[in-house]
Amino acid sequence: xxxxxxxxxxxxxxxxxxxxxxxxxxxxxxxxxxxxxxxxxxxxxxxxxxxxxxxxxxxxxxxxxxxxxxxxxxxxxxxxxxxxxxxxxxxxxxxxxxxxxxxxxxxxxxxxxxxxxxxxxxxxxxxxx
Amino acid sequence: xxxxxxxxxxxxxxxxxxxxxxxxxxxxxxxxxxxxxxxxxxxxxxxxxxxxxxxxxxxxxxxxxxxxxxxxxxxxxxxxxxxxxxxxxxxxxxxxxxxxxxxxxxxxxxxxxxxxxxxxxxxxxxxxxxxxxxxxxxxxxxxxxxxxxxxxxxxxxxxxxxxxxxxxxxxxxxxxxxxxxxxxxxxxxxxxxxxxxxxxxxxxxxxxxxxxxxxxxxxxxxxxxxxxxxxxxxxxxxxxxxxxxxxxxxxxxxxxxxxxxxxxxxxxxxxxxxxxxxxxxxxxxxxxxxxxxxxxxxxxxxxxxxxxxxxxxxxxxxxxxxxxxxxxxxxxxxxxxxxxxxxxxxxxxxxxxxxxxxxxxxxxxxxxxxxxxxxxxxxxxxxxxxxxxxxxxxxxxxxxxxxxxxxxxxxxxxxxxxxxxxxxxxxxxxxxxxxxxxxxxxxxxxxxxxxxxxxxxxxxxxxxxxxxxxxxxxxxxxxxxxxxxxxxxxxxxxxxxxxxxxxxxxxxxxxxxxxxxxxxxxxxxxxxxxxxxxxxxxxxxxxxxxxxxxxxxx
Numbered sequence: 085x086x087x088x089x090x091x092x093x094x095x096x097x098x099x100x101x102x103x104x105x106x107x108x109x110x111x112x113x114x115x116x117x118x119x120x121x122x123x124x125x126x127x128x129x130x131x132x133x134x135x136x137x138x139x140x141x142x143x144x145x146x147x148x149x150x151x152x153x154x155x156x157x158x159x160x161x162x163x164x165x166x167x168x169x170x171x172x173x174x175x176x177x178x179x180x181x182x183x184x185x186x187x188x189x190x191x192x193x194x195x196x197x198x199x200x201x202x203x204x205x206x207x208x209x210x211x212x213x
Numbered sequence: 214x215x216x217x218x219x220x221x222x223x224x225x226x227x228x229x230x231x232x233x234x235x236x237x238x239x240x241x242x243x244x245x246x247x248x249x250x251x252x253x254x255x256x257x258x259x260x261x262x263x264x265x266x267x268x269x270x271x272x273x274x275x276x277x278x279x280x281x282x283x284x285x286x287x288x289x290x291x292x293x294x295x296x297x298x299x300x301x302x303x304x305x306x307x308x309x310x311x312x313x314x315x316x317x318x319x320x321x322x323x324x325x326x327x328x329x330x331x332x333x334x335x336x337x338x339x340x341x342x343x344x345x346x347x348x349x350x351x352x353x354x355x356x357x358x359x360x361x362x363x364x365x366x367x368x369x370x371x372x373x374x375x376x377x378x379x380x381x382x383x384x385x386x387x388x389x390x391x392x393x394x395x396x397x398x399x400x401x402x403x404x405x406x407x408x409x410x411x412x413x414x415x416x417x418x419x420x421x422x423x424x425x426x427x428x429x430x431x432x433x434x435x436x437x438x439x440x441x442x443x444x445x446x447x448x449x450x451x452x453x454x455x456x457x458x459x460x461x462x463x464x465x466x467x468x469x470x471x472x473x474x475x476x477x478x479x480x481x482x483x484x485x486x487x488x489x490x491x492x493x494x495x496x497x498x499x500x501x502x503x504x505x506x507x508x509x510x511x512x513x514x515x516x517x518x519x520x521x522x523x524x525x526x527x528x529x530x531x532x533x534x535x536x537x538x539x540x541x542x543x544x545x546x547x548x549x550x551x552x553x554x555x556x557x558x559x560x561x562x563x564x565x566x567x568x569x570x571x572x573x574x575x576x577x578x579x580x581x582x583x584x585x586x587x588x589x590x591x592x593x594x595x596x597x598x599x600x601x602x603x604x605x606x607x608x609x610x611x612x613x614x615x616x617x618x619x620x621x622x623x624x625x626x627x628x629x630x631x632x633x634x635x636x637x638x639x640x641x642x643x644x645x646x647x648x649x650x651x652x653x654x655x656x657x658x659x660x661x662x663x664x665x666x667x668x669x670x671x672x673x674x675x676x677x678x679x680x681x682x683x684x685x686x687x688x689x690x691x692x693x694x695x696x697x698x699x700x701x702x703x704x705x706x707x708x709x710x711x712x713x714x715x716x717x718x719x720x721x722x723x724x725x726x727x728x729x730x731x732x733x734x735x736x737x738x739x740x741x742x743x744x745x746x747x748x749x750x751x752x753x754x755x756x757x758x759x760x761x762x763x764x765x766x767x
Contacts, residue, residue, distance in 0.1 A: 096327035096343050098416020101456045101543070101659050107767055108660050121765040122416050147327055148583075148692070152342030178582050178689055196547040196580045197676045200667055 087211050090138040092120040092129045094157065095149045102174055103144035109200035110207070126156040134164050139211045145175040150185070158189050170210050174198070217262040224259055232256065248504050249662075250459040252624055258616035269514075270619070273609045275529075277517040279510050279622065280610035281568040282533040287606035293571035294596045295372060297539065299324030299349035300583055301696050303359035306349040310364060312586065316593060320402075321364070322372040322573060324348030325382070330417040332378045332751025335700035344697040348374075352704050353746045357385040358392065367395045371402035372447070372537070372571075377419040379406040380428050380734060381750050384741040387440070403444035403493055403537070406432060409470040410449050412646045412761070414456035414655065419751060422643050424758035428733065429474060430481040433488050435734035444493040446474060447537065454497035455543045457659020460504050461625055463497060464512040465632035466642075466651055468519060472633070473642040475524055485524050489531025498560040498567075499541040505560070506612055507621035509536070509567025515626050519633075538564035539573040545580040549675035550686055553577035558595050565599055566612055572596055583690040649766040656766065704746060711744040719743050720753045727757035 091107040093100055100122060111117045118136055120129065133141050141161075145153060154173060161167050170191035177185070182193040191210060194203055214222075246254035264270075271277060274284035283289065296313055298321075299306045310321055325348040328340035334352050335344045344350050351357055361371075366389065375382045383404050387397050408425040411418040418425065429446065436445045450458075450467035458466065471492065478488055496512065498505050516534035520526040540560035545553045554577045561574050574592040576584030584592070600606055612618045639645045646652070665671040672678045723736040740750050 096331050096333075096339065096417075098327075098411075098414075099455075100416065101656075104656055104767060105457070105659050105663050108656075109663070117767075119765060119767050121763050147343055148346035149342035151694075176580065176582060178691075179685060196545075197673075199677075200663060 087115045087140065087207065088136065088138040089115050089140045089142060089207065090118050090120070090129070090133050090136060091142045091144065092124050092132070093122045093144055094124050094126060094129055094153045095145060095147055096123060097145055097147035097149070098122055099146040100144070102146070106142065106174065106200065106203060110204055113204040115207070126153060126160055129157060130160040130164055133161070133169065134166060138169065140170050140172065140207050142172045142174065145173065148176070150175060150177055151181060154185055154190055155188060172207070215262070220259055220262065248460070248621070249499070249501050250461040250628060258620050260616055261619070270613060276521065276532060277514040278533055279514045280613050282513070282535055286568060286609040288609070291600050291606060292565065292569055293320045293370070294318050294593060295320040295322045295537065295571045295573055296589060296593055297322040297324050297374065297573045298589070301345040301349065301692055302699060303349055303351065303356040307360050307362055313589070313593070314364070314369070316590065317597065318593060320370045320372065320571065323360070323374065325375055326350045327417065329747060330375060330378060332419050332748060334704055334746050334748030335697060336704050337748055344700050345692060350696070350700050351382065351385070351747060352700065353707055353744050354385050354388055354741050355703070355707060355744065357389050361389050366390045366393055367399045373402065374405045376405050376408050376411050376417055377425065378747060378751055379404045380432055380737050381741065381747050383432065384734065384738040387738060388742050397439045398441060400440055401442045403447050405449060405495070406446040407449045407470065409473060409642055409646060410452055412763070413453060413466065413651050415452040418761050420754065420758040421761045422647065426477045426643070430478050430483065431732045431734055433478050433483055434481065435732055436491065437483070437488055443491070445488070445491045447493045447495045448474065449495040451495050451497045451539055453655060454499065454541065456655050457662060458655045459658050460499070460501065460508045461628040462632065462654060462658060464508055464515065464625065465629035467494065467496070468512065468516055468629065469633050469636045469642045471516065472519060472523070479524070485520070485526050486528040486531050489520060489526055489528070494534055494536035496536050496538050497541050498538050498564040500544050500556060500560065502559055502563050503617060504621060505563040506567045507618050507625050509564070509569065510618070510622045511625035511629065512536070513568070514622070515629060535570045537571040537573070538569040540575045542575055542579060545575060545577070546673060546676050547580040548683055549681065550577050550581060552675055553580070554591060554595070557592060561595055562599055562605065565605055568610060578686060578689065581686055581689055583692070585688055585690045587688070647764065649764045652766045707744060707746070715743050716740070716745045716749070720745060720749060723750065723753045724757055727754055
C-alpha cells in the first residue's frame with residue numbers, strides 16, 4: 085500500500101516552493117501526495133485529511149504564524165478522531181518554537197536545508213511503525 | 214583571412230597545443246560547466262569581431278541601454294540604499310525606519326503583514342496568527358499616520374511592497390502627505406502593484422485577473438495626473454526567482470508581465486510614452502555572479518527593444534528599464550548563518566556591476582527569522598563598503614566588453630525572447646498564468662535545482678558540504694504575541710469614534726463605482742480619509758469583483 089500524504093499550506097502565506105518541491109519529491113519516492121494549494125484554514129486541512137484518509141499530514145508555514153496554526157490543527161485532528169496521524173511541519177521555525185511544537189504533538193519540524201531524502205525516510209519510518 | 218577567422222584559428226591552436234595535452238594529465242573538476250539555465254560555460258571566451266557595438270552595446274544613457282540607464286551612473290549619484298523593513302505595529306516600524314534613516318539609508322521600503330496585503334483587517338478571523346508577522350499591520354489611515362510620524366514625505370522616497378491592495382495603501386500615503394502639508398505631486402516612491410506575479414509566485418492576490426488589471430490601470434491613470442513623480446508599478450522578477458525560476462525565466466516572465474501591463478494600459482487609452490517612464494522593475498541577485506550581471510544587462514536591452522519595436526514608443530525615457538534589486542532570500546542558509554554575509558556581499562556586488570538603481574541587502578539571519586537591528590546594520594554596511602571602498606562605482610559598466618559577460622548577455626536575452634514568443638503564442642501572460650504554464654515551468658526548475666543540491670552537483674557550503682556542528686544563533690528577533698490584540702483594540706476604538714454613516718455611504722459609492730468603469734482611485738481616497746478600514750474597502754471590492762481561486766499546479 086502506498087503511503088498517502090496531505091501537503092497543506094495553512095494561513096495566508098504564499099511561499100509554496102518548499103511545499104511543492106517536497107510534494108514532488110515524496111511522489112517520486114513512491115508516495116501518493118495530495119497538495120491543497122494556498123490559504124487553507126485548519127478546518128479545511130483536517131477535513132481533507134479525514135476525507136482522503138491520509139497517513140501523514142505535512143504543513144508548510146513561512147509566515148511566522150506556526151504556533152497558532154499548529155495548535156489549532158492538532159486540536160481539530162484530535163476532535164475528529166485522527167489525532168494519531170503524524171503531523172510534520174516545514175518552514176522558518178525558530179529552534180525554541182520547534183521544540184515547543186514537538187512537545188505539543190507535532191511529529192517533526194523540518195527547517196531550511198533539510199534534504200528531500202531525509203524527509204521521505206522519516207515519513208516512511210514513522211508510518212511503518 | 215579575416216580577423217575573425219584568424220582568431221578562431223589561434224583559439225583552435227591554443228586548445229590543441231595547450232589545453233588538450235594538459236587535460237589528459239589533469240582532467241577538469243566537472244564533466245560540464247553550466248549556468249543556472251543549463252547553458253554551457255566554455256573554458257574561454259574571445260571577442261566577437263563581427264559585432265555591431267553601437268547597435269548591441271552602445272553607450273550608457275542611450276538606446277538600447279545595455280550599459281546603463283544614465284550617462285554617468287554611480288559617478289553622479291550612488292544607487293539608493295533601501296532596506297525592506299516592517300514588523301509588528303506601526304509604532305515599532307516607525308522606530309526602525311527612523312533608525313535606518315539615521316544610519317545613512319537613503320530611502321524607505323515598507324513591508325506589510327499578510328492581512329494588510331490580502332485585504333483583511335487585524336480582527337478578521339482570516340488574520341489569526343498573521344498580524345504584524347511578515348510586516349507591519351495597517352488597518353486604517355490612523356496606522357499609516359503613525360507609521361510615517363516624524364518622517365517628512367517630501368524628502369524621503371518610499372517604496373511599498375503592496376499589490377492587490379495597492380490602491381488603498383497609496384490612497385493612505387497620499388492622505389498622510391496631505392496631513393503633513395505635502396502636495397501629492399511632490400510625493401516620490403514606488404508601489405509594487407504587480408498582480409500577475411502574485412498569481413505566479415507570491416500568492417497575495419484577491420480578485421480575479423481582469424478586475425486586478427483594471428485596478429492597476431486606474432492607478433496608472435490617476436498617478437499620471439496627480440503623482441507624476443511616483444513609480445506606479447514595480448514589475449517584479451524577485452519572487453519568480455525565489456519560487457525557483459532560473460535567471461532566464463526570471464527576466465522572461467517579468468518582462469512578459471510588463472508587456473501585459475503596457476498592453477492593458479494602452480487598451481485603456483493611456484500613452485506608453487507617458488506612463489512608460491513610471492514603470493520600474495525589481496530583480497533578484499543570486500549567487501551566480503557573472504550570470505547575474507549579464508542578466509541585468511540583458512533585461513535592460515530587451516525591455517528597450519520591446520518598448521521601441523513592439524509598442525512603438527518614441528521617447529527614450531520610456532524605454533529605460535530602471536530597477537531595484539534584492540539579494541536572494543532563498544540562497545540564505547540556516548546552517549552556519551554568518552556565511553550569508555559573504556553571499557549577500559557577492560550578490561550585492563553583482564547588482565551594482567549590473568547597474569541597479571536601488572538595492573536591498575538581506576540580513577544573515579533571515580533563514581531563521583526576522584532580522585535584528587544588528588544584522589540589518591551589517592547588511593546596510595555591506596552596501597556602504599561596496600560604494601565607498603571597492604572602487605566599482607567609479608566607472609560605468611566596468612565589465613562591459615568582457616567576452617564572457619557579453620556572450621552571456623546575448624544568450625540570456627535570446628532565451629528570454631524565446632519564452633516571450635512562446636507566451637505570445639499561448640495568448641499572452643494572463644492566459645499563460647491562468648492555465649498554469651508559467652507556474653509549471655518555475656516548479657520544474659525549482660525541483661531540478663533541489664535534486665542537484667541533493668546529488669551534490671550543486672554545492673551549498675555548510676549545507677551539503679563543509680558541514681560543521683552549528684552554534685545556535687541566540688539573538689533572534691521575537692515578536693510580541695500581544696500585537697494582534699493591540700491592533701484589534703485600535704480598530705474597535707476607531708469604529709466607535711468615526712462617522713460610521715459616512716463610511717457606509719462612501720463604501721456604497723465605491724461598490725457602485727466598481728460596477729461601472731470610472732477610475733476607482735478617487736472613491737478609495739475618499740473612503741480612506743473617512744477612516745474606512747483596509748478590510749472594509751477590500752470587502753466592498755470583493756462584493757463586486759469576487760475572489761480568485763488558484764489553479765493548483767503540481
